[in-house]
Amino acid sequence: MKSIRPFLMFEGKADEAMSFYISVFGGKIDDVTRYGAGEAGAEGSVMRASFTIGNQTVLCIDSPAKHAFTFTPSFSMFVDCDSPAEIETFYGKLLEGGSALMPLGEYGFSRRFGWLNDRFGVSWQLNLP
Numbered sequence: 001m002k003s004i005r006p007f008l009m010f011e012g013k014a015d016e017a018m019s020f021y022i023s024v025f026g027g028k029i030d031d032v033t034r035y036g037a038g039e040a041g042a043e044g045s046v047m048r049a050s051f052t053i054g055n056q057t058v059l060c061i062d063s064p065a066k067h068a069f070t071f072t073p074s075f076s077m078f079v080d081c082d083s084p085a086e087i088e089t090f091y092g093k094l095l096e097g098g099s100a101l102m103p104l105g106e107y108g109f110s111r112r113f114g115w116l117n118d119r120f121g122v123s124w125q126l127n128l129p
Helices: 014-025 084-095
Strands: 007-010 028-034 046-053 056-062 076-080 099-105 112-117 123-128
Touching (some): 007 014, 014 028, 014 046, 014 056, 014 084, 084 112
Parallel strands (some): 076 123
Antiparallel strands (some): 028 046, 099 112
16 A cells, blocks of 8 residues: 545635645645646646645645535544644634634543634644643
């Protein structure tokens, strides 16, 4: 097996999402292939991209097809944070335009934990072990 990576499917927001996640966590866009004129997706939109946040490579696309589904909290990105300040910063930035599933707090299984959906609908669990 070569690798296992998360794959995020957007509808026209892949560039914005990648830039946002890199602004929150640091990282870089590794590779982007775009749709050209006359191809299945909107010209210039993301056919396939990879970006790295933390030590995780994430793949994403702008789907040319409209779907009756979107992201669900049953799959989430889980982030172990290094400090109380870091978890507060990440949670605050990711929550902008999103919605809290579990506000930052102490839940017995973690010193500090929060779960949210960001403005793109991607679910994040932030943990301070």
